[in-house]
Amino acid sequence: MSLSSSSSTAPTEEARSGSAQIVLRDLGKSFPGPPTVEVLRGVDLEIRQGEFVAIVGPSGSGKSTLLNVIALLDIATNGSYWFEGRPAPIAERQRARSRATSFGFVFQSFHLMARRTALENVETGLLYTGVRRDERRQRAREALAAVGLEHRMFARCETMSGGERQRVAIARAMIGRPAILIADEPTGNLDSAASEQVVANLKSAHAAGTTVVMVTHDDHLAATVPRTIQLRDGKVVADRSLAALHSGDRPTTHLRTGHPIPGRARVFDLVRDAVRGQLSRPGRTAGLVAAVTLAVALVVITLGLSASARAQVGSTFDARLNRSVSATYPSGTLASLSIAQASQFENELEDLAGVESAGVVLELDTGVLRNGSGAADSIVQAISPSLLDAAGASVRWAPGVTSLTPRTVVLGSILADQLDLGPLSLAPVVMVRGIDFQVVGIVDDGGRNPQLAGRISMSFTDIDGFGEISAAQIFVRTQAGAARQVGDQARLVLLPQAPESLEVEIPPDPVALREDIEDSVRSALLALSALTALMSILGVANALMLSVVERIGEIGLRRALGAGRRQILILSTSEAATVGVLGGVSGLFVGCAAIIGVTVVRGWQPVFDPRLGIVALGCGVLVGVLGGIPAALKAARIQPSDALRR
Ligand code: ADP
Ligand code: MG
Numbered sequence: 001m002s003l004s005s006s007s008s009t010a011p012t013e014e015a016r017s018g019s020a021q022i023v024l025r026d027l028g029k030s031f032p033g034p035p036t037v038e039v040l041r042g043v044d045l046e047i048r049q050g051e052f053v054a055i056v057g058p059s060g061s062g063k064s065t066l067l068n069v070i071a072l073l074d075i076a077t078n079g080s081y082w083f084e085g086r087p088a089p090i091a092e093r094q095r096a097r098s099r100a101t102s103f104g105f106v107f108q109s110f111h112l113m114a115r116r117t118a119l120e121n122v123e124t125g126l127l128y129t130g131v132r133r134d135e136r137r138q139r140a141r142e143a144l145a146a147v148g149l150e151h152r153m154f155a156r157c158e159t160m161s162g163g164e165r166q167r168v169a170i171a172r173a174m175i176g177r178p179a180i181l182i183a184d185e186p187t188g189n190l191d192s193a194a195s196e197q198v199v200a201n202l203k204s205a206h207a208a209g210t211t212v213v214m215v216t217h218d219d220h221l222a223a224t225v226p227r228t229i230q231l232r233d234g235k236v237v238a239d240r241s242l243a244a245l246h247s248g249d250r251p252t253t254h255l256r257t258g259h260p261i262p263g264r265a266r267v268f269d270l271v272r273d274a275v276r277g278q279l280s281r282p283g284r285t286a287g288l289v290a291a292v293t294l295a296v297a298l299v300v301i302t303l304g305l306s307a308s309a310r311a312q313v314g315s316t317f318d319a320r321l322n323r324s325v326s327a328t329y330p331s332g333t334l335a336s337l338s339i340a341q342a343s344q345f346e347n348e349l350e351d352l353a354g355v356e357s358a359g360v361v362l363e364l365d366t367g368v369l370r371n372g373s374g375a376a377d378s379i380v381q382a383i384s385p386s387l388l389d390a391a392g393a394s395v396r397w398a399p400g401v402t403s404l405t406p407r408t409v410v411l412g413s414i415l416a417d418q419l420d421l422g423p424l425s426l427a428p429v430v431m432v433r434g435i436d437f438q439v440v441g442i443v444d445d446g447g448r449n450p451q452l453a454g455r456i457s458m459s460f461t462d463i464d465g466f467g468e469i470s471a472a473q474i475f476v477r478t479q480a481g482a483a484r485q486v487g488d489q490a491r492l493v494l495l496p497q498a499p500e501s502l503e504v505e506i507p508p509d510p511v512a513l514r515e516d517i518e519d520s521v522r523s524a525l526l527a528l529s530a531l532t533a534l535m536s537i538l539g540v541a542n543a544l545m546l547s548v549v550e551r552i553g554e555i556g557l558r559r560a561l562g563a564g565r566r567q568i569l570i571l572s573t574s575e576a577a578t579v580g581v582l583g584g585v586s587g588l589f590v591g592c593a594a595i596i597g598v599t600v601v602r603g604w605q606p607v608f609d610p611r612l613g614i615v616a617l618g619c620g621v622l623v624g625v626l627g628g629i630p631a632a633l634k635a636a637r638i639q640p641s642d643a644l645r646r
Helices: 013-017 063-070 092-102 118-127 133-146 162-174 192-207 267-279 282-319 331-336 339-350 387-391 413-419 450-454 483-494 510-550 552-560 565-602 611-637 640-645
Strands: 020-031 037-048 052-056 078-083 103-107 180-184 211-215 227-232 235-241 324-328 355-371 374-383 394-397 408-412 429-432 435-445 456-459 471-478 503-505
Touching (some): 020 063, 052 063, 063 211, 063 640, 092 552, 103 162, 103 552, 118 162, 133 162, 162 180, 282 565, 324 483, 339 355, 339 483, 355 387, 355 456, 374 413, 413 435, 471 483, 483 503, 510 552, 510 565, 552 640
Parallel strands (some): 103 180, 180 211
Antiparallel strands (some): 020 037, 324 471, 324 503
């Protein structure tokens, strides 16, 4: 027994002086129940620098538990553990740091990232120590060469044999030049040929000065190891040294120089590793990206289409409503309105700034219209020359005619039908109050003055004898946006003595109306987008959570390699953000394509705001990161000792 007869629970002077690297005194470990499981019961053990120790014992005897405590993956519940002359760290962060710098790990299941290359896997062994990337790469090559796998450097691990994978794992464990190599049943999954190679690799690590502590089931293998410790029911029941193999002085002539701790992992390195990891699983990543794409595309479509629609609604309003003003004389003021005065309005209005066209309609008495055998009643009205244009009426003119002249009229199409008028080319005539008028035009649609379609309209010069003015209306077409101003000025022109009593109609303020329409459309679309975003956050959350559950071993191993909770959070969040960025970009493209599609079909002018790109990327990252939160929290809670047991 290398264990001294010391029965004290305090470390010996020898331990404190550092000649024993690992000193366990009366170490106990139990797992809280119920029922409480007492796995280690008073283990006393010393392991010196440069030893090669095999731990054997029946299944369930506590070998892995002991290894986890030694390797700072787990904490003992009682007794003491002195590591390299000091009490072993308890705090999670310090343990992570010590693991990263002092321990290398090899497990029965290799815990490699299957889709990444041997080189990348080995580099991970230094990721959490802050060694620079080029040095990591160089040392990964050396470590792979040391296990005889230089030629498989760029092979993805999923294409490798079990023996090769375990040797990659040994290279990963050794790249940090650990003081102690921890191996839990490293040959448990391998055939004998592969086992031999793995053991040869472990022995050469030992030969270079590394302490090796290995759990094994294989008695044959244990027999070739200098020292064997046997556990049963959580106690050391035997501790044999093979004198022939045990070179007692080796510990003091230990070759390991112990590289100084370079520092902390760089966030940039962690992010790059996460991005590469995510991209190495293209199938899974594509599914996640599709979910984010959907949400981002919908947001882009919502914002983009409402910009295009805004432009479109604007020009529609400009083309129609925004350009018309009409006014009606209150009946009380008609007595003071003379025909001579009214005949001047058109010119006066057209002199106002912003007026494109203006016209006046005066209603007179009712008359009977006759044409051959036909007869019809109509209010007779006088119209100024530009009235038909200003009201936007559509008129069919007789050949060669474009306006009213004396003794001609235009008839509403309703009257023309009642009178059975016949074609205009035959110069039909109607008689009103004994006077013949030639019909030179038919009004099919009165535009803003629909009554034109049911009346007879003549020029001001012909209205003597048709009675008093019974109603007067003015129609103005203005330039875009000038309607309100023209309306105000028209009052002064038309009824200077009482401008406020004139009934002026100006279309509703198009800006307000436009915003009304846009707001309702946009809020509906935004609600839809928010719903989609929520769904995709849930989808992403679910998928990322599954991915963490599948990768518990990998994440546990990263913890063993020295990653703290924070680094695991960075890993998970960066993976989620990668998905978010990719989804943001593809959502932007899909969204823009949809906007182009819709605007082409509707004949609109597409409007693209460059800020849409930023919004898309932001939305993508937001969806990804929010969706990644549950997975990240779960990943950060993974206990390496539990995870690596699998
Ligand atoms: P070995 O590696 O020797 O096969 P382990 O150290 O893995 O044994 O486990 C020893 C005992 O401790 C087993 O009975 C196991 O069920 C129990 N055990 C290990 N880990 C836990 C845990 N986290 N919670 C409860 N029991 C545990
Ligand atoms: Mg075990």
